Amino acid sequence: MQDHAYPIQKILDNLKIKALNEMQQAALDAGTRPGDVILLSATGSGKTLAFLLPVLQGLDAAKRTTQALIVVPSRELAQQIEQVFRSMGTGLKITACYGGHLRETEENNLVEPPALIVGTPGRLCDHIRRENITVDTITTLVLDEYDKTLELGFEEEMEFLVRSLQVVDKRILTSATRAPELQGFVGLNEPVTLDFLPEEALPVEKLAIKMVRSDERDKIDTLFALLCHLGNRPSIIFCNHRDAVERTSKLLAERGIINTFYHGGMEQQQRDSALCKFRNGTVSFLVTTDLAARGLDIPNIRYIIHYHLPDTEASYTHRNGRTARMNATGTAILILGPEEAMPEYITEEAEEIIPGDELRLPDTPQWITLFIAAGKKDKVNKVDIVGFLSHVGGLKKEDIGLIEVKDSFSFVAIRRSKATHTLHVIKNEKIKNKKVMIAVAK
Structure with a gap:
């Protein structure tokens, strides 16, 4: 070298x-x-x-x-x-x-x-x-x-x-x-x-293309059935508009699908919280616009679900680029309404998924995210948070997951089963001699 x-x-x-x-x-x-x-x-x-x-x-x-x-x-x-x-x-x-x-x-x-x-x-x-x-x-x-x-x-x-x-x-x-x-x-x-671009968007052996048909123009029932079929593997669900993102997220939540949403109209803290919850396993499903199609390096995303068909081939390519990264494999799934067909630029054969009639909700994630109203400006770091949750909150090392420290706030994943007790015992305690608000991240 x-x-x-x-x-x-x-x-x-x-x-x-x-x-x-x-x-x-x-x-x-x-x-x-x-x-x-x-x-x-x-x-x-x-x-x-x-x-x-x-x-x-x-x-x-x-x-x-x-x-x-x-x-x-x-x-x-x-x-x-x-x-x-x-x-x-x-x-x-x-x-x-x-x-x-x-x-x-x-x-x-x-x-x-x-x-x-x-x-x-x-x-x-x-x-x-x-x-x-x-x-x-x-x-x-x-x-x-x-x-x-x-x-x-x-x-x-x-x-x-x-x-x-x-x-x-x-x-x-x-x-x-x-x-x-x-x-x-x-x-x-x-x-x-x-x-260094491949002739195809992604090598076929790395990215599988599948599709599922919806009998209704409103595809929410089909999406719900699909997620029950797939289980709680990390998945990004792409919509074409911000209002559709929030509506889809809300309807899924009402049916018991734990998810979060993300788009450009959100405040920075909300965006950070959504991405952190998806990264650390608090939620398995991220409903989003094409804002999440670029630049987000989140490992181990298994499924890309095109709830709305992408407007362009470039959009399709960038969305799919969130999975099958480096040496991993992934699957892109397109949901087709009664009047929709596969876009012309998709030339490979797409296997059809037919969800079964017996719908079982995906397993509840094992983690939950806490919001801590202190960050780098308060001289708080990851070691401080681990020490606080271990010594004051009584958590073991394996009960503490991913920690993200921002300028003025932090997020930390803890075992969902420990959350209620932990929040109770740390309620009036201080981090680095300062009392800060700690709550379940919204």
Whole structure:
């Protein structure tokens, strides 16, 4: 492995990764040479590390300036990239900028310029206009999921953002689909294209395609029967509109299906709570819009259910990309109403699922999520939470599941069977000498 400013093997050790895959190595090689790069690779193949490594090699720790900017289409993707970069253990500062939390928090983080900034177009443009970001030191620009960040709705903001960066000499664009022609303002100069996309959206042996027919235009009875048939394996249920997401989630809950919903109209804390509950096993079913089709790295998702048929082939590809990630397998299931047919772009034979007449509710998840009204700003970390729940709450190590600590609040999964007693004994107790609200996460 050739010499780099930041040793690759040490970073991989920090990330607990044995070696780069072929795509990541090609991206590192191309990204550390002069010239722009377009990286096309399937969802779940490791694109985040593939662009972070060459970006890192271009950063100079001696410079106290912002040198690289990563633009992403969603706040969750920004958070994910921030987390991966921190886990690389470089000691360099990164700041994530996105809507849904206080701009003032980001402004404080930008006073001492981070080497790397990751964010969504709207919030980044806001900071640039307010001169919170010094643009004349940024020489590297990454557009992650560029087919989404450059589509209608983001275009005006993206043009302002790109044109504000006058000294960029390295551009890296990534996508999981072959996007249409790029707008001229992006300013690519004879880019090297690394195309690692398979000829088919996902190898047939990894992703199974199935379908189920609904006799009614309102497919809720069919969806309920399907979930009873599948059991409580982690599944994402895609709807095309926010109101449909909430309606579907509510109707499933009324029938005894424990689930949560997620869409772009929710407050940040609600979105964090929904994703955390799905990640930690408190719920097995996430009802969502296409917002969850990109950037969410949640392992072991077994089923993708297209409750509403996707509007485009790209949408279909990105939705399915949530399962069969890396070396795992998964199944995409399309629910077809009486007047619907399989989209033309699905060429493989889809096996039909016929749920039985005897409907048995999926097993109740073993975990429940607690909300703790304290986070990083309160100097609370995972060790503090484990210690509190062990010593004060009387929980054993195996009773405590996934813990996520955010800026001003935290989530922790505990055994459902222990929840009532635990909440009772910790009711008036303090974490790090401070009394905070703790309750079942909504």
